Amino acid sequence: MRQFEVETGRRVQMLDITVEVQAAVKDSGVVSGVCHVFVPHTTAAVTINENADPSVVSDMDSFLSKLIPQDAGFRHVEGNSDGHIKSSLVGASETVFVENGHLVLGTWQGIYFCEFDGPRQRKVYVKVV
Amino acid sequence: MRQFEVETGRRVQMLDITVEVQAAVKDSGVVSGVCHVFVPHTTAAVTINENADPSVVSDMDSFLSKLIPQDAGFRHVEGNSDGHIKSSLVGASETVFVENGHLVLGTWQGIYFCEFDGPRQRKVYVKVV
Amino acid sequence: MRQFEVETGRRVQMLDITVEVQAAVKDSGVVSGVCHVFVPHTTAAVTINENADPSVVSDMDSFLSKLIPQDAGFRHVEGNSDGHIKSSLVGASETVFVENGHLVLGTWQGIYFCEFDGPRQRKVYVKVV
Numbered sequence: 001m002r003q004f005e006v007e008t009g010r011r012v013q014m015l016d017i018t019v020e021v022q023a024a025v026k027d028s029g030v031v032s033g034v035c036h037v038f039v040p041h042t043t044a045a046v047t048i049n050e051n052a053d054p055s056v057v058s059d060m061d062s063f064l065s066k067l068i069p070q071d072a073g074f075r076h077v078e079g080n081s082d083g084h085i086k087s088s089l090v091g092a093s094e095t096v097f098v099e100n101g102h103l104v105l106g107t108w109q110g111i112y113f114c115e116f117d118g119p120r121q122r123k124v125y126v127k128v129v
Numbered sequence: 130m131r132q133f134e135v136e137t138g139r140r141v142q143m144l145d146i147t148v149e150v151q152a153a154v155k156d157s158g159v160v161s162g163v164c165h166v167f168v169p170h171t172t173a174a175v176t177i178n179e180n181a182d183p184s185v186v187s188d189m190d191s192f193l194s195k196l197i198p199q200d201a202g203f204r205h206v207e208g209n210s211d212g213h214i215k216s217s218l219v220g221a222s223e224t225v226f227v228e229n230g231h232l233v234l235g236t237w238q239g240i241y242f243c244e245f246d247g248p249r250q251r252k253v254y255v256k257v258v
Numbered sequence: 259m260r261q262f263e264v265e266t267g268r269r270v271q272m273l274d275i276t277v278e279v280q281a282a283v284k285d286s287g288v289v290s291g292v293c294h295v296f297v298p299h300t301t302a303a304v305t306i307n308e309n310a311d312p313s314v315v316s317d318m319d320s321f322l323s324k325l326i327p328q329d330a331g332f333r334h335v336e337g338n339s340d341g342h343i344k345s346s347l348v349g350a351s352e353t354v355f356v357e358n359g360h361l362v363l364g365t366w367q368g369i370y371f372c373e374f375d376g377p378r379q380r381k382v383y384v385k386v387v
Contacts (some may be wrong), residue, residue, distance in 0.1 A: 001161075001233065003227050009332065010218065026293065032259075034260040034385060035292055036163055036224050040235030047346040050300040056342050063330060065345055072192060075184040084185050085192055088176040090154040092238075093224040095294050095351040097259050097385050106298030109350075125233065127163060127226050129387065130290075130355050130362065144347040164362065165292055165353050169364030171308040201321060213314050214321055217305040221367075222353040254362065256292060256355050 002027060002126045008118035010061070013048035014057040014067055015048075015113045017124060019097075022103050024126035031101050037094045038125040043083030043117035050109030083116035092112055098128060131156060131255045137247035141188040141194055143178075144242045146253060150225075151232050160230050167221045167254040172212030172246035173228035175253070180239030194220035211244030219243055227257060260285060260384045262385030266376035270323055272307075272315040273371045275382060279354075280361050282384035289359050295352045296383040301375035303348035304382070309368030341374030348372055356386060 002024040006015055017037075025035050039046045050056040064086055074081035094111065097104040105111075113124060131153040135144055146166075154164055168175045179185040193215055203210035222238065226233040234240075242253060260282040264273055276294075283293055297304045308314040332339035335385055352369065355362040363369075371382060 001228055034387060036188070036226070038224065038226055040233070042185075042235065042237050047341055047349045048300070049346050056300075056339060058335050059332040059339040060343050060346060062331070063326070063339070067196070067325070068192065074188040074192070076182055076188050077184075081188040084178055085189050086152070088178050088189060089218055089347050091220060091349060092177045095224065095296065095353065097294070097296055097383055099259055105297070106300065108300050109134060109298060125226060127139060129163060129320055130357055150283050165355070167353065167355055169362070169367060171306070171314075171364065171366050196325070197321070203317040203321070205311055205317050206313075207311075210314060210317040210321070213307055217307050217318060218347050221306045222348060224353065254355060258292060
């Protein structure tokens, strides 16, 4: 299992971690297999989305925050229930195939770390099998 | 493949199944690998979220039920279309790493079975590779 | 890694691809293992849901389109931000177990390709390990 850290700068933020995940794949020496990415946090997630136009991820950030507002009468006193819900909807793990030592992603796909209760220092786990 | 049963007591409920999944990991004898959890139902799901404060999962239950109400003019006559939609959004499978024979979860993370059309007797499948 | 193509006929559509995925499993020769399905597109997804009553998937289509409308003041100029958001919520990958050379699905479960910005020619990747 490999891991790396990411530092988020805002409460809600999507960070492209494709380069870091690809580095973990290379480091594993696996030529053909499956790469699993796992986020060990309950107010963060990992997803795959477009990496060409940055307005795609900013549209997602702002729409999700409208759909699941921070103050929606939640009981959990830490004020981050919205982040927990987003985390479960987007998901803590993602699976990408590996061929010829490289992640097999579509033309426009990047792997994103989703921060839903930052800014914080966060961890990402990667395992290639 | 291992499996165990869970019995839900309400229409919508999140049950912590971390102990059962960890038992399946131990039973598999795998020391280092990947644990896949799969829910063979279309109105249930599996997710990873906070296991410390129970208000986190109750906030999620009640918010999702507000976001996706049971009676939103659906055509499916069984009255559980809300459960099918929640099932696809939260997801039928989850992947967690295994090291030293144990699930590698973050400090606050637990694995939850999500019931969206209970109460029922349900199954959970686990495979460790 | 195996792959096949699907052709979608509407902007938003869920296509049952269980037969195609099962064919890829058979083709792989794997008797007991794990089947990963991956969609290399950022306005599409893969999910598992009911295959008995077609109104279940049409309910999901129309509800998701109400929840995440195409014109919600997005900045991304291609007019498909709704599709990108749905893609991240439903997810680009799905994991199903394989036993005796067959996908282990619940009685009512089918694997669906989710089109969120069609009609288009799309690809699905399958890997069985």
